[in-house]
Amino acid sequence: MTQKVRLPSPFKLVTYDTIDSTNEEAKRLARDGVPSGAVVWAKEQTSGIGRRGRKWISEIGNLYFSILLRPDCSAFKAMQLSFLASLCMAENIKDVLPDTAIVNCKWPNDVLVEERKISGILLETQTLPQGDIDWLVIGIGLNIKSFPEDLEFPATSLTHEGAKNDICAEIMLELFSHRFLSNYKIWKEMGFEPIRKAWLCRVAWIGEKITVRLEHETLVGKFKALDKDGALILLDNGDERRITAGDIFV
Ligand code: BTN
Numbered sequence: 001m002t003q004k005v006r007l008p009s010p011f012k013l014v015t016y017d018t019i020d021s022t023n024e025e026a027k028r029l030a031r032d033g034v035p036s037g038a039v040v041w042a043k044e045q046t047s048g049i050g051r052r053g054r055k056w057i058s059e060i061g062n063l064y065f066s067i068l069l070r071p072d073c074s075a076f077k078a079m080q081l082s083f084l085a086s087l088c089m090a091e092n093i094k095d096v097l098p099d100t101a102i103v104n105c106k107w108p109n110d111v112l113v114e115e116r117k118i119s120g121i122l123l124e125t126q127t128l129p130q131g132d133i134d135w136l137v138i139g140i141g142l143n144i145k146s147f148p149e150d151l152e153f154p155a156t157s158l159t160h161e162g163a164k165n166d167i168c169a170e171i172m173l174e175l176f177s178h179r180f181l182s183n184y185k186i187w188k189e190m191g192f193e194p195i196r197k198a199w200l201c202r203v204a205w206i207g208e209k210i211t212v213r214l215e216h217e218t219l220v221g222k223f224k225a226l227d228k229d230g231a232l233i234l235l236d237n238g239d240e241r242r243i244t245a246g247d248i249f250v
Contacts, residue, residue, distance in 0.1 A: 005170045007177045010037035011067075020047040023122055023139035026066035030126065030135035036070035041173060048141065051122055052215075052247070061145030062157070063169040067138045067180070071188070075125045076229070078136045079244075080192045081184075082109040082123045083230050085138050087199045088179040089119045092172060093142075098162045104204035107223075107232050107248055112204055116156035118143050142172055153249070192230070200226060205250055210234070213247045223248070 007013050019025055019042040026040045045064050048056030058064050071078060086109040093111060094103040104112045111119035122139040143157035144167065158167055186194055200206070205223050212219045212234060221236035232248070234241040 005041070005173055007039060007174065008181050010035075011039050011177050011181070012037055014038060014040045016040070016042040018042065018044045018046060021045050021049050021139075022064050022066040023049055023124060023137050026068045026137040026139070027124065027126075027135075030068050030137065034068060036068065036135075038068040039065055039173075039177070040068075041065040041169075043169070049122060049139070050120060050141075056120065056122075056141050057148045058141070059146055061169075063140070063142040063144055063172050065140055065173060067140075069136045069138070070134070071136065072132060074131060075127050075133050077192075078125055078133050079123065080187065080195065080230055081136065081138060082121050083192075083199045084183050084187055084195050085109065085121050085123075085140060085180065086111055086119070087195060087202065088176055088183055089121075089140060089142065090202050092175045092179060093118060093158065095175070096158060096163045096167050096172070101161055103202065105199055105202045106204045107226070108230065108245070113156050113161045115204070116147075116154045117151075118147070118156050118158065118161070140176070142169075144169060144172065192228070196226065196228070196230065205248070208250060211249045212243055213249070214243070214245070219243075 022040040022042050029038050042064050044060045045058030048058035050056040086105050090103050090105050090111045102114055106112050109121040110117050119142045124137045126134045128134045145159050147155040147157040210223045221234040224235045225233040227233055232243040
């Protein structure tokens with residue numbers, strides 16, 4: 001049974017049974033001049049996209065949606081919103097799982113339950129000639145009923161981790177939209193610091209030895225800190241490396 005989804009203003013929901021990718025659709029809307037707040041949600045994606053050009057397997061039963069925003073800020077500052085989104089998703093996941101479940105944020109913007117990936121975020125922006133962004137699309141996938149088995153990083157789903165059977169995409173989307181909106185207001189009024197602090201309370205592997213896979217090299221070192229802008233500080237043989245994009249593993 002499909003429940004009616006009610007999103008708080010200014011969100012405006014656009015729903016599809018099947019679409020290529022909710023991020024692609026949100027970008028099409030953005031280029032057509034649709035205002036900030038459009039949320040594209042699909043029950044299934046035929047060409048779901050993950051970070052670094054990977055495929056995001058998108059079967060019916062999980063949650064796939066993308067939010068179009070037009071904040072007046074640089075692309076650099078807008079990246080902070082992926083931490084905000086992963087924090088909100090992590091807290092919602094914590095709320096619907098048994099109390100014993102360990103839910104963490106994995107740098108830069110995955111959510112893990114018991115060290116397995118349950119949610120991923122793909123943030124895309126279009127910059128104006130003056131430097132600020134024209135639009136930003138935050139695409140989020142959450143495994144609710146199923147998860148892919150054959151990935152380089154182990155995955156899981158809400159059902160697998162013990163969520164009640166009635167937890168569905170509609171409920172998780174509504175919960176997310178409320179939490180995101182209140183944190184978005186905090187971010188606009190107070191900046192990144194409160195979000196960064198809350199995200200750090202949930203972070204996975206800080207202080208531990210990690211492998212960082214970058215586009216053209218792989219580094220090993222200690223995950224020392226998250227700097228004021230969200231970059232990962234890696235301690236590599238006494239040298240500090242500031243990393244702004246990549247995949248981390250333990
Ligand atoms: C990742 O690689 O971890 C990011 C995955 C992002 C997947 C979501 S699903 C909804 C939105 N539409 C897409 O095509 N991708 C994002």
